[in-house]
């Protein structure tokens with residue numbers, strides 16, 4: 001059986017090559033939506049990792065530790081697959097802010113974030129048969145100077161409670177983000193250019209994933 005990841009013979013035209021099964025080790029609907037919109041339809045196996053049980057000295061390291069833990073927890077169940085684990089935290093003055101869960105915590109976060117900048121750090125770990133390639137994306141986010149009425153209205157929607165950093169870029173929170181510096185996908189949950197580099201480290205081209213997943217032109 002030829003190795004599906006063997007380099008194409010020299011001079012061979014770039015054509016689709018068989019690729020390993022891609023598994024997203026995440027319950028995040030946003031990560032799955034980003035990958036699907038980018039032409040990739042992974043299987044989803046939620047890791048169930050207890051994020052509170054792990055720590056790290058800084059937000060970027062924490063995102064990486066958690067991404068690795070999620071990928072490793074799932075890889076045991078899907079031998080041979082390419083497993084992607086991710087974790088996102090907002091780095092605000094060096095503090096790693098995950099999901100607020102509670103309305104009062106979301107309010108407190110927004111009162112600390114408004115009119116300022118934070119860095120959304122997303123750890124990525126791509127693991128196959130014990131070989132890991134991992135990295136963190138860092139995207140600076142500039143928050144609008146929202147007033148109390150806006151904070152209350154946004155918290156009341158419930159959206160900020162279940163997302164890292166208590167905001168979304170692509171949802172209601174978009175009204176309150178003045179701009180980003182870096183990859184916007186890394187804020188939503190998976191950095192596509194970073195994942196492209198991790199796939200290449202595993203010998204997989206993005207175009208091969210597209211080939212495995214016929215492109216469905218959106219009705220726009």
Ligand SMILES: Nc1nc2c(ncn2[C@@H]2O[C@H](COP(=O)(O)OP(=O)(O)OP(=O)(O)O)[C@@H](O)[C@H]2O)c(=O)[nH]1
Pocket residue numbers: 025026027028029030031046047048070086087088089099162163164165167168169170171187188189
């Ligand atoms: N749609 C959207 N979701 C965001 C944004 N920022 C953070 N999130 C989500 O916030 C969640 C961060 O929590 P994580 O622990 O990384 O992931 P999770 O949703 O708990 O899922 P697991 O990977 O199974 O742990 C993810 O689902 C991210 O997709 C954003 O700008 N837009």
